[in-house]
Amino acid sequence: MQKTLNIDRRNFLKYSGLTGTALILGFSSSEAIPNREVLNLSRIAESFELTPFVIIEKSGQITIMNSKPEMGQGTFQSIPSLIAEELEVPLNKVIIKQTSGEKQFGAQTAGGSSSVRGSYANLRKTGASAREMLIKAASQQWSVPVEECYAEDVKVFHKPSGRSFSYGELVETASRLEVPKNPALKDPKDFKILGKPVQRPDIPLKVSGEAVFGMDAEVQGMVYASVERCPVFGGKIRKIDDSLTLKVKGVKQVVKAQRTLGKNTYEVVAVIAENYWAALKGRKALKVEWDYQGFDQFNTLDYEKNLRELAKTEGLVDHNAGDFEGTFAQAPLKLEAFYETPILSHSPMEPMNCLAQWKEGDQVEIWVSSQGPDSVKRSVAEAFGIPQENVKVNIFFNGGGFGRRLYQDFATEATSIAKAVGVGKPVKVIWTREDDTQQGPFRPMTFSALKAGLSSDGKAIAFQHKVIAPSIGATMNKSYDRTKSDGTMTEGISEQQYEIPNVKNLFVLSETHIPMAAWRAVTSTTLAFSHECFLDEMAVKAGKNSFDFRMELLNKESDTKRVLTKLREVSGWDKPLPKGWGRGIAQWEFFAGLAGQVVEVSKRKDGSIKIEKVYAVIDLGTVVNPDNTKAQVEGAITMAIGAATKDGITFEKGMVQQSNFHDNRMVRISEMPKVEVHILAEGGTKIKGVGEPGLPPLAPALANAIFNATGVRIRRLPFDLDKIV
Amino acid sequence: MAKYSLSINGKKFSIEAEPDTPLLWVIRDYVGLKGTKFGCGMALCGACTVHLDGEPIRSCSTPVSTLKAANRITTIEGISANTDHAIQKAWIEAQVPQCGYCQSGQIMSAVALLKSNPNPNDEDIDAAMSGNICRCGTYPRIRKAIHRAADLIKESGNTTGK
Ligand code: FES
Ligand code: FES
DSSP states (O other): OOTTOOOOHHHHHHHHTOOSOEEEEEEOTTTOOEEEOOOOHHHHHHOOSOOEEEEEETTSOEEEEEOSOOSSSSHHHHHHHHHHHHHTOOGGGSEEEEOOOOGGGOOOOOOTTOHHHHHHHHHHHHHHHHHHHHHHHHHHHHTOOGGGEEEETTEEEETTTOOEEEHHHHHHHHTTSOOOSSOOOOOGGGOSSTTSOOOOTTHHHHHHTOOOBGGGOOOTTOEEEEEEEOSBTTOEEEEEEOTTGGGSTTEEEEEEEEEEETTEEEEEEEEEESSHHHHHHHHHTOEEEEEOTTGGGOOHHHHHHHHHHHTTSOOEEEEEESOHHHHHHHOSEEEEEEEEOOBBOOOOSSOOEEEEEEEGGGEEEEEEOOSOHHHHHHHHHHHHTOOGGGEEEEEOBOSOOTTGGGSOHHHHHHHHHHHHHOTTOOEEEEOOHHHHHHSOOBBOOOEEEEEEEEOTTSOEEEEEEEEEEOOHHHHHOSSOOTTSOOTTTTTTTTTOOOOOSEEEEEEEEOOOSSOBOOOTTTTHHHHHHHHHHHHHHHHHHHTOOHHHHHHHTOOSOOHHHHHHHHHHHHHTTTSOOOTTEEEEEEEEEETTEEEEEEEEEEEOTTSOEEEEEEEEEEEOSSOSOHHHHHHHHHHHHHHHHHHHHSOOBOEETTEESOOSTTTSOOOOGGGOOEEEEEEEOSSOSSOOOSSSTTSTTHHHHHHHHHHHHHSOOOOBSSOOTTSOO | OEEEEEEETTEEEEEEEOTTOBHHHIIIIIIOOOSSOOSOSSSSSOTTEEEETTEEEEGGGOBGGGOOTTOEEEOGGGSOSSSOSHHHHHHHHTTOOSSOTTHHHHHHHHHHHHHHOSSOOHHHHHHHHTTOOOTTOOHHHHHHHHHHHHHHHHHHTOTTOO
16 A cells, blocks of 8 residues: 555556456445456456456456555454455455545445444455355366365365465456355354454554655645635635735745535635745735634633533433433432533544645546545535546545544545646645644534432432534534434433433534534543443442442343443452552443443542553454454543543634644653453454444543542543642 | 755755755655654654654754754664664564554654663653654553563664664
């Protein structure tokens, strides 16, 4: 995936030097049944029927397509592994190529911890079909029974005689065979790649500096752009004074353009220059007068007040079981609490950037780091009213995504600028860190009003979680249903396994013009905090140990119960802690998966809190790469510590107050506790995700640990570990 | 515009740039070495870390005009010929990178640390590496890999790490 990463159908064939026959297997995304075509070069170039996930050439070269962009989560290894395992080829003998949004590859967006889950069955089947065809081809060439042949390490062997054919030698024959409809999948006990801590093929490139990110993409004749966007969302250009800008050496021109982000379109002014530094200097000299359209009235303090007011309204029902009101009214023990969380930026280490070229005949080419090549195509095509086929996308390694690169505004904006600059001129737009921090879209804040009723023996009998929040959907999509509870904004609150007989969960929408976006683990990052801290408050009210209280609500067998049981064991929950220490527990199940954590903290002499250790258990059902899974959980925990204890995004006069890493701080290595990750890979009910589930339990487990150590109950994020007591 | 002659990874480059152009953009866009990354532009994240005469510096905040022809600049591409510096080997062994974007900077800081302190403990590592943000959260593995690299260097007896 170095210089060769970006491929379109034609280049791709040229690149792989495909001549004559090759065995090409894939499936059509609609049917998910392996199909095959034996084609010569020109046919393939024409064909849009085929989804060539694996290509075996006569030369023996094997190419496997990775349809899910690599952003650090490991799809560059995990997705090809699904095919390679069944095909009996080690990953180091395979060329891995990133797809570029071609229709036939279907959904190519990496998000929602869904990449492996969504591909698992189909890709294994594809690999298994190819293996069976190669084995059958060998048996025919030798005229021996199929049962006497087996595949291993890119060869088919004849067991009795020990003879072998390389895959390349079998391509011709294999390509004439029927594709098996139901190929036999390997028994997991025979796996050589899946479930093993296999080294990731992208890592050596990331250690040598050779890995190519969108930021590094270059084409002949390109110019650079730095873009002035209104500091107040929704503001319009009143006047541009570029007289000083145009005097800056290297600046070529200043153009007006548009950034399309979901349903929103923002006016922008781009400074075009020979080099990036000149573009930046030109932008500093630029004077744009904005008409804020009244949006400069917006500020966080008022918006928070508004959320607290809205909490008094009934809201929309998210989930209703039993009789919450009646039971709560009669409950011998009652408690209520209000939790608050902030807006956050995604801040991947690679700031947004995009290289775009508007060509003759309304053709567009884009070079970009994005979580979804298909969504880049769609977004650009929609923004400019051109067919998707006109948009060619080249995807590179993402220098972090975390949900930010699910939104293709950087591509629509760069395309608009390239169009304004003129046909044929490639323009590279690089966002500053300040742009990245201030221009959104953001993780929404959520406020939560919680109520619980307990029986006299301290069992939860009534529970309510009311979420008051802006909505990703409402700020992004033209069609948004305001008559129903918003499942994304109430994510997980009605999915927990706790057996509480009377539950009524509610949602209250708070409108805003600030664009909101999915952020790694989405709304679970805030709702797990309020939900699982409140569970702890209930345990305290009931006079019970946080762990026992939860287990009393988990009588039926469930994945949650297994996770908590494992967590108790690995964290040494029942062992006493040193003086001044505390521990807290939390778990969270949501669309992406399930994990639980125990956090241990200590109180320093000066009263500040140190996070000593995090024990994590993630439930997967099946594991593709245990080492990478651990890395993902370690990373999720780091990000969650930042989200809980660093800075939120706040607004004043309509403008974001934070700008760079000094006031929008990230976790540093010195703040990183020891982390121990355990994987539950067996006995689960379904395949679960890896990238996100490690995030939600951290904030509540940490806050619960701080309560345990200090008696201080934290109900608002972020909190400062130095100023708890 | 002014002319500058720079020594990067042992090679001489002569470039023409505005004096206030940060070394980062000179390395990336004039010289064409893309391994050094832009993360913040304000000496806050360490993604742009390179060595100036063996010492780690933030190239985003180092104007090209402050450099002399005699200065030795080393970037990630100059650390080893075959990705076989002890730090790089340990990085692969511990599978440190996730997205990888911060890793050139991390590695440059780690190489400099081991040069000045061949036997760092966790506190030394935290102190030397705190200027490098990793948003993906690879910190536990960075610590582990630095310890491992220190051992590799001791075993090989070659203190340059190569
Ligand atoms: S880019 Fe130089 S320190 Fe961040
Ligand atoms: S590996 Fe992604 S920022 Fe460090």
